[in-house]
Amino acid sequence: MRTFLYNGSFEGFLTALSLALEGGEGCAISKEEGAEAGLFTEFVNSGTDPVKAAAARRLVERRGSEESWHYVRFAFLSEVPGAETAILEYVKLLALKGPLADNMLAEDRVRKVHGLASSVGGEAHMFKGFVRFKELADKTLYSKIEPDHNILALLAPHFRARLGTFNWVLHDARRNNAALYFGGRLVYAPLSSARLLEDAKEAEVRELWKHFFKTAAIQERLNPKLQRKNVPLKYRKNLTEFD
Amino acid sequence: MDLDKKLEILADSAKYDASCASSGSDRGGAGGTGSAQLSGVCHSWTADGRCISLLKILMTNECVYDCAYCINRRSNDSPKAILTPDEIAGLTFEFYKRNYIEGLFLSSGITVSADRTMELMLEAVRKLRQQFRFNGYVHMKVIPGADQALIDQAGLWADRVSVNIELPTDKSLRLLAPGKTKQTVLGPMNRLAQKISASKDERRAIKSSPAYAPAGQSTQLIIGATPETDREIIKLSEALYDKMRLKRVYYSAFVPVVADSRLPALLDPPLLREHRLYQADWLLRFYGFTADELLDEKHPALDLSFDPKTVWALNNLHLFPLEVNKAPYEELLRVPGIGVTSARRILRARRAGPLKLDDLKKLGVVMKRAVYFVTAGGKYGGIKKETEEAIKIKLLEHKNPNGQLSLFSEKELVKEGLAGTVNGQL
Numbered sequence: 001m002r003t004f005l006y007n008g009s010f011e012g013f014l015t016a017l018s019l020a021l022e023g024g025e026g027c028a029i030s031k032e033e034g035a036e037a038g039l040f041t042e043f044v045n046s047g048t049d050p051v052k053a054a055a056a057r058r059l060v061e062r063r064g065s066e067e068s069w070h071y072v073r074f075a076f077l078s079e080v081p082g083a084e085t086a087i088l089e090y091v092k093l094l095a096l097k098g099p100l101a102d103n104m105l106a107e108d109r110v111r112k113v114h115g116l117a118s119s120v121g122g123e124a125h126m127f128k129g130f131v132r133f134k135e136l137a138d139k140t141l142y143s144k145i146e147p148d149h150n151i152l153a154l155l156a157p158h159f160r161a162r163l164g165t166f167n168w169v170l171h172d173a174r175r176n177n178a179a180l181y182f183g184g185r186l187v188y189a190p191l192s193s194a195r196l197l198e199d200a201k202e203a204e205v206r207e208l209w210k211h212f213f214k215t216a217a218i219q220e221r222l223n224p225k226l227q228r229k230n231v232p233l234k235y236r237k238n239l240t241e242f243d
Numbered sequence: 244m245d246l247d248k249k250l251e252i253l254a255d256s257a258k259y260d261a262s263c264a265s266s267g268s269d270r271g272g273a274g275g276t277g278s279a280q281l282s283g284v285c286h287s288w289t290a291d292g293r294c295i296s297l298l299k300i301l302m303t304n305e306c307v308y309d310c311a312y313c314i315n316r317r318s319n320d321s322p323k324a325i326l327t328p329d330e331i332a333g334l335t336f337e338f339y340k341r342n343y344i345e346g347l348f349l350s351s352g353i354t355v356s357a358d359r360t361m362e363l364m365l366e367a368v369r370k371l372r373q374q375f376r377f378n379g380y381v382h383m384k385v386i387p388g389a390d391q392a393l394i395d396q397a398g399l400w401a402d403r404v405s406v407n408i409e410l411p412t413d414k415s416l417r418l419l420a421p422g423k424t425k426q427t428v429l430g431p432m433n434r435l436a437q438k439i440s441a442s443k444d445e446r447r448a449i450k451s452s453p454a455y456a457p458a459g460q461s462t463q464l465i466i467g468a469t470p471e472t473d474r475e476i477i478k479l480s481e482a483l484y485d486k487m488r489l490k491r492v493y494y495s496a497f498v499p500v501v502a503d504s505r506l507p508a509l510l511d512p513p514l515l516r517e518h519r520l521y522q523a524d525w526l527l528r529f530y531g532f533t534a535d536e537l538l539d540e541k542h543p544a545l546d547l548s549f550d551p552k553t554v555w556a557l558n559n560l561h562l563f564p565l566e567v568n569k570a571p572y573e574e575l576l577r578v579p580g581i582g583v584t585s586a587r588r589i590l591r592a593r594r595a596g597p598l599k600l601d602d603l604k605k606l607g608v609v610m611k612r613a614v615y616f617v618t619a620g621g622k623y624g625g626i627k628k629e630t631e632e633a634i635k636i637k638l639l640e641h642k643n644p645n646g647q648l649s650l651f652s653e654k655e656l657v658k659e660g661l662a663g664t665v666n667g668q669l
Contacts, residue, residue: 103595105588106602129286129296133341141340159342161271162278162379166340205337208250215254216299217289220498220512226292230285240343241287 002042003028005035006084013076013084014053016046020088021056021095029084056091064094068102074117077150086112123147124154130231131155132240133168134206135199141168142196144238152179152188160186169194206240213241244324250334252324256304256315257350259500260407260463261493265296265345265380267458268402275376277339277346279402279458283380284345297348297382298338302326302364306352308422312409312468314500315352325354328367336375346380346402347371357388365393368400380458385435387427394431398438398456403490406432407463411479415469419505435460436487459490466520467513468497468506472543474534477523481534484527494520519545526552529583530576553579553638556616557631563616564623568597580613600624612638 004020006012008031020027030036035043060069075087090113093101104110133141141163145155152172156179159168163181170179171191178191236242264283271278285294301315303325309317326334335347349367353360364383371377383401385394397404406428410416413425435456442455462483464476480492496512523545526532530552537551538544546554556563556579565574567589575586585607592598592606600619604610615625615634626633 100595103591105592105595106598106605107595108605111605125282125284128280129284129342129345131342135341143342158278163276163340165274165276165376205341208247208334209338209341209343211247212250212254212298213287213289213295215251216258216293216295217291218258218293218498219291221291221293221496221514223292224290227288227290230288230292230294239287240341 001026001028001038001040002044003030003035004044004046005030005032006046007032007048009048010073010076011050011053012046012048014056015049016084017088017091018049018052018056018059019044019046021059021091027085027088029088031084060091060094063098064091064102065099068094068099071102071113071117074120075113077120077154078116079148079150080116083116086116120149120151120154123149124151126235127151127155128158130235130239131159131170132238133163134196134240135202137197137199139167139199141166142171142194143169144171144173144194146174146238147172148234150175152177155179156181156186156188210241210243246330246334249324249326249330250300252322253301253304253326254299256352257299257301257348259314259495259498260299260348260350261293261495262348262382262405262461262463262491263294263296263299264403264458264461264491265382267490268380270380270402270457271378275378276336277377277379279346279378279380286342286344296345297380298335298344298346299348300326300331300350302331302349302351302360302367303354304352305354307356308353308420310409310420310422311501311503311505312419312465312497316501319501326367328363328370331367332370332375332377335371335379336377339377339379344379346377346382348382350384351386353386353388357386358390358393361386361389361393361397365396365400372400382458385431387423387431389431391434394434395438398435398442399453401456403458403461404435404456405461405463406435408432408479409463409465410469411464411471411476412469415471419469432460432462432487436489440488460487461489461491461493463493463495465497466494466517467509472538473516473520473523473545474538474540474543476520477527477534477538480524481527492524494524515547516545519547519551523551531573532577549635549638550579552577553612557634560631560634564618564625565616566621567603567617567619568593578613578616580609580611580616582607 002023004016004027006016006029013029016029020029057069060072072087072091075083089109093109101110127145127147131143131145133143136142152170156170159170160181167182171194172178176190176192178189180187180189265279266281266283268279269281283296285296287295289295304315305323305325306315306317331349338344339346349364351360351364368381368383381401382403382405383397385397385404385406387406408428410419416423416425438455439459445452446454483489483492494517496514496517497509498512499506499509523537526537527534537555545551556577565578567575572586572590575581575589576583588606589598592602598619600622603613603619615637626637
């Protein structure tokens with residue numbers, strides 16, 4: 001069994017994908033760090049090759065469709081263990097069946113990748129609501145998030161369109177990564193910790209919000225189970241109103 | 244009174260309005276702050292499990308009316324507060340930029356007069372749009388009895404507009420809301436419907452014409468304060484969707500917030516009934532059912548033990564089982580356990596090849612319900628003699644593995660029902 005290792009980037013993954021597709025049966029793809037060595041595993045370093053990466057993308061788009069490419073991209077962002085190999089199996093099926101493969105919704109190889117993609121899309125949508133900014137002394141809006149999936153690049157365009165008149169920072173503290181929007185430009189950069197000086201008014205607005213949130217519940221209808229279903233506990237530590 | 248206290252009073256008074264949606268509008272761009280998404284976005288959920296999408300407040304809880312069911316009735320001597328247009332616009336903007344909310348939901352008790360109230364509300368929303376250049380979502384209540392010219396302005400600033408019917412019949416209105424009549428409520432609603440539809444036509448012809456309440460109109464009915472049957476309520480909703488082109492009808496289980504001899508003595512709000520009404524409402528809007536198919540003169544109440552689609556299917560067993568490899572979309576939608584998403588998936592998956600019974604679960608079909616109503620490739624997985632009673636017993640076993648129907652209290656059903664899919668959200 002051969003496992004193709006890549007450096008964690010999407011381009012690196014596509015390079016590995018391209019190599020694994022040529023590698024025949026029994027191939028797997030894994031990130032360099034955290035790759036598990038089995039007794040009979042042979043590791044191959046894939047490197048990053050723009051030409052090979054582009055070829056993998058072309059294959060997905062031509063044998064499959066734009067839609068298939070969307071599933072590959074989103075499933076990759078899931079960062080769920082085994083997602084890379086699941087994508088490999090899915091792309092093999094695309095190569096075999098063509099665009100019809102995406103109709104095979106009861107087929108496990110398709111279900112797995114569609115499922116991962118929809119879980120990523122779902123979390124990105126939820127975080128459009130769950131992001132909480134605080135205003136800093138220099139009027140920058142700062143938000144810390146810790147999503148399961150790597151959704152920063154899916155969220156940033158939403159907030160650029162919405163809060164384009166402000167400077168803001170969206171900080172994925174789980175991945176030490178940030179989307180920074182300053183003076184109309186959006187950049188991504190590593191960010192491990194941030195020293196924050198809150199605006200003088202911030203605490204007051206936060207208290208207003210928390211008070212509003214508490215008041216809005218109808219006592220005669222209390223239903224913490226339903227609340228937990230909608231706001232899973234794992235997301236609450238970065239939600240102002242659950243402090 | 245400080246802002247915090249005012250907010251508490253005016254959020255407390257507004258929370259019985261069930262509407263929370265921020266959907267149906269697609270705005271943004273062109274400078275300013277904010278955008279709205281067609282799908283709507285929920286930002287949080289309160290301890291009662293209801294979504295917060297908008298800053299839902301009253302401008303004031305003072306009111307010249309004395310409606311028996313309403314927390315803001317004149318004779319209720321709870322503390323009164325009023326927010327200025329500047330306070331409303333400022334607060335919305337501060338909350339919005341921190342991404343607490345998707346926008347503003349502004350309602351109000353009636354202070355001085357309907358016209359004066361409407362003017363102040365319009366000023367708040369106009370400030371928000373023009374001074375703060377706010378492009379987020381705004382839902383605005385229209386005050387019954389206000390001048391038509393003022394009502395007309397609401398849709399120019401708001402994404403969604405609404406007038407609450409609250410009580411489903413004129414008789415109940417006369418009993419509990421002496422200041423209102425069917426006409427004062429339906430009049431403005433009709434006017435808004437005309438404006439919305441005219442603006443849609445204009446925009447089809449000239450794209451750049453201004454949008455009028457692009458997210459449409461909604462309303463709310465209070466459930467359980469008056470003796471109307473589910474059939475009367477669902478027939479009314481059907482008419483509102485068909486004739487007035489409403490986007491949503493909300494149902495709000497009556498919570499007795501003030502004591503009044505004209506009101507029923509309820510121990511708990513009728514949450515399960517509210518839940519069944521939402522399910523029936525969904526069947527009208529997305530599943531192609533008519534009110535008459537769901538409830539008739541002989542059976543005017545929704546069954547509390549079974550969802551309305553299952554009840555319909557059990558009453559129409561001669562139409563089942565349905566072959567999932569052949570049935571058209573409209574018929575698949577009528578199978579208990581198959582929803583809009585799984586019906587679409589079935590259609591799509593069929594194009595790749597015939598489906599087996601085992602495949603259906605993988606497509607998202609809830610087989611514990613659907614199994615009695617479908618075949619796949621001629622195979623049936625249900626029970627041998629599929630009579631209505633036999634299926635009912637099987638379905639109830641799933642809900643209650645002990646099989647003892649008598650143990651089935653309404654409280655458990657509420658839990659089961661409300662942990663399910665449909666409620667006032669979206």
